[in-house]
Amino acid sequence: MGNIRIAGLVVSVTLLSAVLTSCDDGSKAAAEQAAGQVSSAIASLDVSHAPILGTDVSAAQSQLKDIVSGLGDVKPKVSSGQASTNNGTTTVPLAYEWELSGQQWKYTTTAQVAQEGGRWGVRWSPDLVAPGLKAGEVLAVKSEAPARADILGAGDAPLVTMRPVKRVGIDKTFVGADRLDASARALASLVGIDPDGYAKQAAAAGPKAFVEAIVLRDTPDRKPTDEQLGAIPGAFALSDTLPLAPTREFGRAVLGTVGQATAEQIEKSDGELQAGDLTGAGGLEQKYDDQLRGKDGVTVLAVAQGSTASPAPTATGGASPSSAPSATPSQQAATRTLFSSAPQPGKPVRTTIDPRLQQLADDTLSSVGPASAIVAIRPSDGSVLAAASGPGSNGYNTAMLGQYAPGSIFKTVDSLALLRQGATPDLPVQCTPTLTVDGKTFQNATGYPADHLGAISLRDAYAHSCNTAFISQRDKVTQEQLAASASSLGLGVEAPLLGADGFLGSVPADAASATEHAASMIGQGKILMSPLAAAVMAASVQKGSVVSPRLVLNVGEDEAEPSASASPSPTNKAAGGSKPVTQAEAAALQDMMRAVVTSGHAGFLLSVPGAPVGAKTGTAEFGSDNPPKTHAWIIGTHGDLAVAVFVDEGGLGATVSGPLLTNFLTKAAQ
Template sequence: MGNLRTLSLALSVAVVGVALTSCDNGSQAAAKAAADQVSKAISALDVSQAPLSGTDPSAAQTRLKAIVEGLGDVKPTVSAGQANTSNGTTTVPFDFRWQLSGRDWHYTTTARLAQNGDKWTVEWSPELLAPGLQPGEVLVAQTKAPARADILGAGDAKLITERPVLRVGIDKTKVVAKDQDASARALATLVGLDPADYAKQVASAGSQAFVEAIVLRDVPGRTPTDEQVTAISGAVLLPDTLPLAPTRTFARAVLGTVGQATAEQIQKSKGELEAGDETGTGGLEEQYDDELRGQAGVTVYAVASPDAGGPSGSPSASSTASANPTPSAKPSASPSAAPKRQLFTAAPAAGNPLRTTLDPRLQQIADDALAKIGPASAIVAIRPSDGSVLAAASGPGSNGYNTAMLGQYAPGSIFKTIDSLALFRTGAMPDLPVECTPSLTVDGKTFQNATGYPTAHLGTIPLRDAYAHSCNTAFISQRDKVTQEQLQSTATSLGIGLNPGLLGAPGFLGSVPADATSTEHAASMIGQGKILFSPLAAAVMAASVEKGGVVSPRLVLSVGEKDQPSATGSPAATASASASGSPSASASASASQPALAVAKPVTAAEAGTLRDLMRGVVTSGHAGFLLSVPGAPVGAKTGTAEFGSDNPPKTHAWIIGVQGDLAVAVFVDEGGLGATISGPILTDFLTKAAQ
């Protein structure tokens, strides 16, 4: 009987417990709903309509803005956990995540809730926003820029690294106000700036400001000199360092540059970049910016302030720049002399160096060889044995565009290398008799040989002579022996039209359509029509001949200890513009074609025959000027490609050359004949490379 009473009592307690729990669960659900509203409001940094108690929501909003202003233009992600009631107090954990310069600040605070009837509110407190935050304190983030990593070349030579510079400008504390305008105009004139514009900048800057005019490399013989600058009242030179290449033009289109982030770059960075940060622009510096830049260091402080609106002189949202700014950068975050507590810190993480195959000496030779070429131009040098891109120079006429790796141009007669291989695969031999006539008409279109073609080599001549002297009509006469599809397939045998998977950078390896009309097919036999090459593609073709196998070019070897990245340079994605930035219709069409697979790689025997043809261009053709190049024998093929509607038409000038374990392509847009325009450039490059 006692046991029955005990069991009955236990069941009664259990029932009551269930009822209490049910009631509590309903209450906690309402509390959780209120907490969710507040957490979402804090995530939006707008609590003006949130269910708060202990203060008016509008006052809480004012205080919230003041507290987080020093973290910059970022918002937290806040989520509310489960409500818990203990000793009559209901609390909910708030999980906070901030992304500050790419660093994750994660913490949990505790929200206390109050109930009035069936309405729940979250009690407002600074500790709701950050652990231990006290009334009158605000949050401030201070960032420190990491050391940007170098871009390295062959043998880990430093291509882009920190080099000494001088920041030249007017220090307004060193010149009386009435003379500042005259000083600004004098300095602007000295360094080549618009005097009126720079004078306005100086006038609008603060009374203690240094107003930067220009940054100079601190090298011997520079202009303007120290004496010229300091002769101007208030003009100063401040020493600094910047990530720079050896010279201003050194592989610029390939490597890119480093400078202060623009407003557009900051916006696109999703909080990783701030005003005053350095970032890459163009080339490898931009493509691998995340790896090279590393991660900024961030420290968050709770700073005491004399009033709820923030202390006078306390950092604002704009005070999150580098802790070591350049004179032209805005001041860094400084928690001032007010009491402060460190809430979070993440040390800066240096970037990872980018290793490339560029040979500093050959690259400089290539840059120098193009320095005085007016039109767009390029030199690409490849080591056939392993595909390393040793030089990729785009001349000043390219206006910063990467003509060397991305340009799209008709290759002209250098394409006869592919024609010849296609003919050999049908059974032809180098001594095949072909007819070289002054002109040849195909379906109403008349084709001629290049201006100045030697009459002594007209008539019935062997294919090797047609190649050596570049007889257009002889190759067009063979058009019925190879289809357009065979030309495309043969091109892949020498690396043309493939995906540059090992390059590690955007690159266009050429395009040969598989279909063509009768006249287009005839034009294809002389590298015109819709066929397009880049100088990189031309160098790959020459390198594949020299190697006796398909060469896959490579430029980027690794980032720090990481493996080489996957390909980023399919023609559709990266080769959509010509050097002028306005691709022709045919260029746009070819760029959208998918990269091809190699149907039949060139064999060692086939390559040997092609090398003999290329050597014949030098020994008996119109590239005899290359006989003077020291070192191993040189093989070559010139190319002149007509384009446009002018009469006479404009031409692209090409030449490819091989010498030992070196393959080179030279290109000049609107350059005239390949032999007379690009030929001397190749001679100069190979001669200096051999020294």
């Protein structure tokens, strides 16, 4: 829906304080100097010291202020040209160039220059500011915003698109002053907002104002109903549309939201946003706001002073709320169009998000209390199919931006590093109850099975997540080799096709102390990953080559569009040149991930129908509590699908994140 707004248009250039130039011979140079001084003065909206003729400079300044009043800080560029004389009249052209809501308005006015009392100056008149402008006229601009473009998902399915809403509020025209407070408080209580605050807002609004209380999706089960509103004097539900996702929580953190521009956003927009404009907040809506918003259509009018008016929305289900007064017929007749440009529609942002899988991920996390995330990637092409952050994330994009110790899922990287040193999944390793490194004692997770202690295979150590077995191999792989293996699986490297903000992991390549290196072997210490990075790692194993994630398909199609901004670890840049995982290495890792399901911690995944499931659980301790808090992780592969599940302060990966992955994979396969 187009957004119409009318406001006074600011006229400007750069002021140079000037003194009239003496020139007895009426030279061309003197005329051009005077015109240049006036053009600079108009630019700064201060002609009080300019070489003005024909009126007092204070009167000219007052008239200029009236012409441009109410139009903020929009200023044009103005340049003066060469003087010419015809029939005794000397003139200098003034060229204007405006930037109005992204549209350019160019025109030229003519300054009459003369010499009076030995000094050169410019005769003041309104048409010096805009072509044909007369005394008593001011400039006004009417902007028409195009409908905001959609964010599209896989197959160009609309994710965020214009959907019907109801703007619920009080129209003061239809409620007496003696009932206003009671009506405002009744409506506030009905829609669940602060009654005191809304009552004060209603009292402070103008006598004919519509005071909005809340905006609701227009659904069959909308509450409050029209009947409930009808019982409150002055309450109305106005029909409108807004760019919305299918549900309030659908991909909210990754997609972002759309609303009316705040004062802060308007101030930072350099004139691109005005009051009432829709703009993005967070996620893709904010990152691609310029592309989605398009450009306003602009009409510049010469109007009788005091004739501008603002349109109002239309009510449904009852009498119409009041609107601002319109211009009188005589005022309307005096209106002239000086410039007009059509609105330019925005361009949709195309993404790889699968609507069904995104909704499934959101639903799977809907009852999880702590911060949580599910990221699903298609290994064959790197498409991000779902990126959900649970309600405990409080709007933060945990799925793509979270930075957490990965715990035992990082043993996938350890295993690749060991394979590159000649190990195989059958390599015998020692799993002991504890292992001490430089005075620090490491132990296995609570509940580790006693029958898998002692001499076991690397595969078995991975399947049951024996911490001490992997730490015991620390001397076989350096920290730099760990970092190189991490980048071979897509961690800590650039993601040029992602098209969104994301954290791809951090694995320091610098030499660490023995204790820090031991901690790295079990995904702790300084190792950090996001759920996105974990899903990339699993996808790279499943594909048998490095997977570079992609979310926004427009990236690379238009140089003006934002580039990807996935964040690699600065310490991992050296490792970025390492060789990618090979098919043979990936086959060994796939074998080990399958063992997690068939004989290890994740036997619950055997119930998932279809292709064999591979997995790796992870529990990462953090903080100083005793016992320490833990992050719960699990990664899984299922055919052409790789998934990471994360729960902050979640306990064990197998018991907390495991059921969430089982639910997701089972329903995804249906």
